Each structure stands twice: as structure tokens, then as C-alpha cells.
Amino acid sequence: MKVVVCTKQTPSTTAVFSIKNGIVSWDDPGGKPNVVNPWDEYAIEEGIRLKENHGASDVIALAIGGEESKEALKTALAMGCTGAILVSDDAFAGSDAVGSARIWAAAINKIGDAKIVIFGKLTIDDNMGVAAMMTARKLGWTPLTFVSAIKSISADSITVERLLDDGKETVTAPLPVVISVVKEINEPRYPSFMGIRKANRAEIPVWKAADLSVNGGTGAAASKVDWSHIFAIPPRVGSVEMIEGDSIAEQVKILVDKLFEEKVI
Amino acid sequence: MSGVWVWIENSNGAVAAISREAIGVARTVANELSEELVGLVFGHQVSDVADAAFDLGVDSVIGCDDPTLAPFRVQAVGPLLAQLVQEREPSVLLLGDSTRGNDLAAWVAAELDAGLVTDAIELKVEDGTLKATRAVYANKLLSTAFVTQGLQIVTLRSRAFPQAEPTGGSGSAEWVDAVVAEDEIPAKVTGFAAKEGGVSLTDASIIVSGGRGVGGPEGFAPVRELAEVLGGALGASRAAVDAGWIPYEHQVGQTGKTVSPDLYIACGISGAIQHQAGMRGSKIIVAINKDPDAPIFSMARYGIVGDLFQVVPALTAEFKARLGK
Ligand SMILES: Cc1cc2nc3c(=O)[nH]c(=O)nc-3n(C[C@H](O)[C@H](O)[C@H](O)COP(=O)(O)OP(=O)(O)OC[C@H]3O[C@@H](n4cnc5c(N)ncnc54)[C@H](O)[C@@H]3O)c2cc1C
Numbered sequence: 231m232k233v234v235v236c237t238k239q240t241p242s243t244t245a246v247f248s249i250k251n252g253i254v255s256w257d258d259p260g261g262k263p264n265v266v267n268p269w270d271e272y273a274i275e276e277g278i279r280l281k282e283n284h285g286a287s288d289v290i291a292l293a294i295g296g297e298e299s300k301e302a303l304k305t306a307l308a309m310g311c312t313g314a315i316l317v318s319d320d321a322f323a324g325s326d327a328v329g330s331a332r333i334w335a336a337a338i339n340k341i342g343d344a345k346i347v348i349f350g351k352l353t354i355d356d357n358m359g360v361a362a363m364m365t366a367r368k369l370g371w372t373p374l375t376f377v378s379a380i381k382s383i384s385a386d387s388i389t390v391e392r393l394l395d396d397g398k399e400t401v402t403a404p405l406p407v408v409i410s411v412v413k414e415i416n417e418p419r420y421p422s423f424m425g426i427r428k429a430n431r432a433e434i435p436v437w438k439a440a441d442l443s444v445n446g447g448t449g450a451a452a453s454k455v456d457w458s459h460i461f462a463i464p465p466r467v468g469s470v471e472m473i474e475g476d477s478i479a480e481q482v483k484i485l486v487d488k489l490f491e492e493k494v495i
Numbered sequence: 496m497s498g499v500w501v502w503i504e505n506s507n508g509a510v511a512a513i514s515r516e517a518i519g520v521a522r523t524v525a526n527e528l529s530e531e532l533v534g535l536v537f538g539h540q541v542s543d544v545a546d547a548a549f550d551l552g553v554d555s556v557i558g559c560d561d562p563t564l565a566p567f568r569v570q571a572v573g574p575l576l577a578q579l580v581q582e583r584e585p586s587v588l589l590l591g592d593s594t595r596g597n598d599l600a601a602w603v604a605a606e607l608d609a610g611l612v613t614d615a616i617e618l619k620v621e622d623g624t625l626k627a628t629r630a631v632y633a634n635k636l637l638s639t640a641f642v643t644q645g646l647q648i649v650t651l652r653s654r655a656f657p658q659a660e661p662t663g664g665s666g667s668a669e670w671v672d673a674v675v676a677e678d679e680i681p682a683k684v685t686g687f688a689a690k691e692g693g694v695s696l697t698d699a700s701i702i703v704s705g706g707r708g709v710g711g712p713e714g715f716a717p718v719r720e721l722a723e724v725l726g727g728a729l730g731a732s733r734a735a736v737d738a739g740w741i742p743y744e745h746q747v748g749q750t751g752k753t754v755s756p757d758l759y760i761a762c763g764i765s766g767a768i769q770h771q772a773g774m775r776g777s778k779i780i781v782a783i784n785k786d787p788d789a790p791i792f793s794m795a796r797y798g799i800v801g802d803l804f805q806v807v808p809a810l811t812a813e814f815k816a817r818l819g820k
């Protein structure tokens with residue numbers, strides 16, 4: 231059984247962003263400009279566990295993006311994925327969520343024989359949270375989103391627990407499935423020293439548009455969404471008012487008065 | 496193409512809070528577009544929900560009452576909604592960005608090859624187009640996004656919009672048949688454990704959060720008590736969650752929940768950028784911290800420098816007295 235994990239390179243969580251003429255750039259005071267999308271660490275970890283505990287033969291990390299996305303794939307390899315593939319073509323640039331799902335579906339079909347595809351819940355840069363569901367639909371497979379535990383897997387079915395807004399749901403579905411995972415599912419491991427050495431030597435194959443049979447349009451021309459206008463968050467109006475007083479009792483009294491005035495109680 | 500459609504999430508005969516917000520937004524959009532506002536009520540034994548939808552101001556209801564639709568499964572509801580859209584061609588489809596709403600929006604957009612914008616925190620109509628403001632890059636930047644052609648599907652962040660108020664309106668729903676039978680739905684729900692008690696973070700209008708400053712699991716007691724007195728939810732920083740003092744479901748921030756309450760009281764939280772990412776949308780932020788230089792003060796509206804173990808219980812006592820509890 232093959233497992234595919236989809237992972238993206240995103241700015242580090244401490245990155246400081248700036249925008250000029252609608253172009254977003256960032257750097258990181260800690261010197262870590264790009265990382266694996268934090269939510270995807272759980273997807274990668276779960277994929278590796280399927281190999282360790284459920285006899286998956288291959289765990290293949292898949293990314294769509296530029297050359298720099300190889301860094302995220304190398305992290306996935308260093309953690310323990312058995313293979314990695316980068317899908318990269320100028321023709322794919324500017325795809326909207328549906329366009330991306332068409333590309334994932336084509337790549338997953340080309341990998342062949344995958345029974346479980348794992349996505350993270352959300353990418354922190356585009357913040358859409360729809361990739362797993364859309365890819366499932368494009369593949370015609372069952373989607374299982376917000377998975378917080380894989381309860382059991384047999385040759386032809388899977389049972390998972392899903393973390394919904396109002397509780398935990400247990401669902402059983404026949405394979406193949408596309409799942410997205412939430413943080414509760416596991417504790418991602420750190421890449422081992424050996425893993426990092428192996429990953430650095432790995433040759434990551436790059437698939438172009440011509441290598442895939444994508445069903446439907448991709449790239450900016452086929453996109454039905456415009457998100458080009460990006461801007462900084464306006465600073466919060468007014469600065470903090472520090473509540474002083476002779477005693478704590480007096481301070482909290484003033485604060486409570488203010489909060490009633492603000493009508494938030 | 497005409498008609499503003501709003502999906503009305505429901506359970507046990509009640510309209511979900513996030514859908515009350517969605518109906519409120521949808522009403523405004525429908526008025527601006529001069530189009531009909533249609534409420535979509537799918538589930539099992541949902542005639543009360545249809546009545547509630549009319550009361551909340553929809554012009555008409557398309558309903559489907561079928562055992563396959565409850566509990567919600569995207570493989571049952573998705574095909575139904577996609578088929579209705581194809582037959583009747585609305586111009587706008589709005590959904591709350593709950594876990595189920597997000598699933599349904601994504602499924603329908605993929606099925607119909609339609610444009611989708613998720614997690615809007617503001618919405619305005621310009622020349623017939625819905626322009627959504629949404630957070631990107633870890634909630635550190637904003638973007639204006641819109642669908643450029645065809646059906647416009649937009650999901651709305653919880654608590655970003657006011658709820659629709661009851662109007663006293665009524666009407667009779669149009670009931671349609673389900674489009675897939677149980678044996679055509681691969682996913683089977685075999686269990687559900689409702690989240691126990693307490694107010695959920697994403698729905699809460701008041702959140703009181705504790706961080707590493709609470710010092711240990713017992714340290715959450717005064718923070719929890721303040722939350723309870725205010726009828727609010729209990730939040731936490733990742734440091735407190737990672738230390739094992741409180742379960743992950745309470746975590747606010749970039750790898751936790753994004754919240755936008757009216758009042759957010761941060762107790763013993765430094766205000767790291769990843770924590771800010773989850774609570775920046777709060778209307779009023781109060782910070783209680785013994786370090787006057789803690790970054791949390793730079794984003795707070797009110798601050799008290801002090802020991803949370805003294806300030807928080809005093810605050811609880813003051814609120815108890817004022818609220819007559
Ligand atoms: C990939 C990634 C994702 C992350 N995601 C999140 C996230 O989702 N949410 C999140 O919160 N963090 C997240 N973090 C962690 C974040 O960087 C901070 O480490 C964390 O928010 C710090 O929590 P804290 O403010 O409780 O602890 P600290 O930074 O240690 O702050 C404790 C504060 O308590 C004050 N204090 C101590 N004792 C008292 C007292 N008796 N009375 C009053 N004040 C007191 C101190 O002055 C201090 O300001 C993430 C980090 C990474 C790398």
C-alpha cells in the first residue's frame with residue numbers, strides 16, 4: 231500500500247512580512263525563512279507511522295511549487311518518507327484552489343496505487359483549508375477531513391475519528407481515501423541525523439505539466455479567484471491604557487467600569 | 496444567474512450560531528444585489544429549522560428532509576447542493592466556515608469547478624461582485640479576494656459578522672428529494688461524542704486565557720473561574736498546552752484556534768507572534784502580566800501590570816458583585 235503526503239513550503243511562523251506594490255516578501259529574524267507548513271508536519275508524521283505500524287510500503291511526499299519547495303520535501307525525507315516528488319511548471323503558477331486540486335489528482339494518479347493521501351489541515355500562507363476535500367472530489371475518492379486519530383485500517387477500509395466543531399465523530403470508509411489531519415493526531419518527530427544526511431543526497435524528481443494528464447485548466451488563466459490585493463493589517467487604533475491605582479481592588483474596579491462602558495460584558 | 500443562497504447548518508432542530516451570522520450577511524448581500532434570499536435547510540426532521548430560517552429573514556427555503564442527511568456527510572449533502580445549483584443557477588452561495596461548512600463549500604466548488612473564497616472576515620458588494628477581506632500569511636496580512644466568474648462561493652469566519660435577528664417572518668418551504676441513496680454513500684458514521692460542557696472557543700463572545708504565567712495545572716483555577724463568571728470560554732497559550740496543563744482544544748494561536756470574541760482577557764501570556772495570530776481579531780483585549788514590557792500590552796486596549804494570582808481573583812470578585820452572581 232502506498233501513502234502520499236502533500237506538503238508545502240511556507241514562511242516560518244516568526245517571519246516578518248513586508249509588502250511593496252502588492253508583492254509580499256519576508257525574512258526571519260531567527261534565520262529560518264521557510265519551513266514545512268506547520269500543519270503538514272502532522273501529515274508527514276502520520277504517513278510515516280502508516281509505514282511503521284500498518285505496513286505501508288511507500289510514503290511519498292508530494293509538493294507543488296518552485297525549486298525552493300524541495301526544502302520542504304527534504305525535511306519530509308529526513309523525517310522518514312521513502313520518496314519525494316516535486317511538481318513544478320510555470321504553467322501551474324497562479325492556480326486557484328480547484329486548479330491545484332486538479333494538479334494533485336493528476337500527480338496522485340501518476341504515482342499510482344496510492345490508497346491513502348494525507349494533507350495538512352491548512353496552509354498558513356494562503357489559509358484556504360480546502361485542498362484535501364477538493365482533491366478527493368477530483369479523484370472521486372472519499373474525503374475524511376479534520377482527522378484526529380486513525381483507529382484502524384484493513385486491506386480495504388479505514389476507520390478514523392474526526393474533530394468537528396461540536397465533538398468527535400467516528401467514520402468508516404472504504405479505501406482509497408484522502409484525509410486531512412489536525413494537530414491532535416500525533417507528535418511529529420524531529421528529523422534524525424542520518425535522515426538529514428540521506429535527504430541531502432536524495433535526487434528529487436521533478437514532474438512537469440507534460441508529465442501529467444491534468445483534467446481541466448490550471449494556472450492563472452484558469453483561475454476563478456483573484457486574491458492579488460494583499461495589504462498590511464491596519465494598526466490597532468489607540469494605544470494601550472494601563473490601569474493604575476492605589477490597590478488592586480481599585481485597579482480592577484476601574485477596569486470593570488471600562489469594560490461595562492465598552493459594552494463587551 | 497440569480498439568487499443569494501445561504502446554507503443553514505443545524506442540529507437537533509436548531510440553527511447553528513454561525514448560520515445565524517451567515518443569514519445576516521446574506522440578507523445584506525441579497526438586498527444590495529436586489530436578489531432573492533434563499534435558505535438551504537438540509538437534514539432529518541428539519542421543518543422547525545425551515546420555520547426558524549423564515550423568522551431570521553430568508554425569502555424562501557429549499558429544504559431536503561431525509562435520513563441520509565443527518566448526521567451531516569459531505570458525500571450526501573454535496574451532490575444534493577451541487578445538483579440544486581446546477582438546476583437553478585444562483586449567483587451567490589454563502590456558508591459559515593465551520594468544519595462542515597468548509598467541507599461542503601470545498602466539495603461543491605470542486606464538483607462545479609466554481610470559484611471559492613474561504614474564511615471571510617469582512618464582505619462588501621461592488622458591481623455585483625462580493626469582495627471578501629480575509630487573513631493570509633499566518634493572520635499577519637490581509638487580502639481582498641473575490642470570484643471572477645460564475646457562481647460566487649464564500650465562507651464566513653465564525654463571529655466576524657453580527658447574527659440575523661428574528662423578524663417574525665414565516666413561509667412554507669419547498670421540499671426536494673435527496674439525490675443519493677444510503678447505499679451510494681461510502682462514508683458511514685458509527686459514533687459521535689459531543690464536546691462536553693463549557694462554551695466553545697470559536698463561538699464565545701468572551702474568552703479568558705492563561706499562559707505559562709499560571710505556573711501549573713492548578714494555576715488555571717482562577718482563570719477558569721473568571722471565565723465562568725463571565726459566561727465565557729477558557730483559552731490558553733501553546734506554552735501552557737505543551738506543558739500539559741490544559742488540553743490542546745483550548746489553544747489559541749497559529750497552531751490552535753483563531754478567535755474573535757468581543758473581549759479577550761490574557762492572563763500570564765507574553766503575546767508571542769504566534770499567539771497574536773489567533774486572537775488579533777478580538778474587539779477588546781485586556782492583558783494582565785507582571786512584566787510591563789510584555790509584548791501583549793502593545794496590542795491590548797487595557798492592561799494591568801501585576802501578579803495574575805492577585806489580579807484575576809479580584810477581578811472575578813468585582814464581576815460577581817456587579818453581575819449579582
Ligand atoms: C510553529 C509554532 C507555532 C506556534 N503556535 C502557537 C499557538 O498557536 N499559540 C500560542 O499561544 N503559541 C504558539 N507558539 C508558541 C509561541 O511562540 C510562544 O512560545 C507561546 O505563545 C508562549 O506562551 P506564553 O505567553 O504562555 O509563555 P511565555 O512567553 O513564557 O509568557 C509567560 C508570561 O507570563 C507572565 N507571568 C509569569 N508569571 C506571572 C504572574 N504570576 N502573573 C502575571 N504574569 C505572569 C510573564 O511575564 C510572561 O510574559 C508557536 C510556536 C511555534 C514555533
Ligand SMILES: Nc1ncnc2c1ncn2[C@@H]1O[C@H](COP(=O)(O)O)[C@@H](O)[C@H]1O
Nearest residue numbers: 236237293294349350353358359360361
Ligand atoms: N503547493 C502545495 N504542495 C503540496 N501540498 C500543498 C500545497 N498547498 C497546499 N498543500 C496541502 O494542502 C493542505 C491545505 O492547503 P490549503 O487548502 O491550501 O490551505 C496543506 O496542509 C498541504 O498539505
